[in-house]
Amino acid sequence: MAFKHIVMWTLLDTANGNDKSTNAKLAKEALEALNGQIPGLQRLEVGIDCLQGAGSYDLVLIADLDSRETLALYQDHPAHQAVLPMMKSITSQRAAVDY
Secondary structure (H helix, E strand, C coil), rough: CCEEEEEEEEECCCEEEEEHHHHHHHHHHHHHHHCCCCCCEEEEEEEEEECCCCCCCEEEEEEEEEEEEHHHHHHHHHHHHHHHHHHHHEEEEEEECCC
């Protein structure tokens, strides 16, 4: 069974000259581009919330990793580190669950 890393973000209404919808699409593309780049990362999927209900997050990442130990390799990998500044600049809130 794979180790799961799930992250949810609330995006700012505007950031980096883009609206929330544009930033969600850009983030999805950047994060999903990590597939195949990081050893131990089996699969990474990103979803954009379509209902936008009260209490909903705007974006979710679900990563399947080989093991709990692989999570540290994923987090420290240069490809992942390269995406972090953009993610931090467009988000107001983040939540994560690892199991």
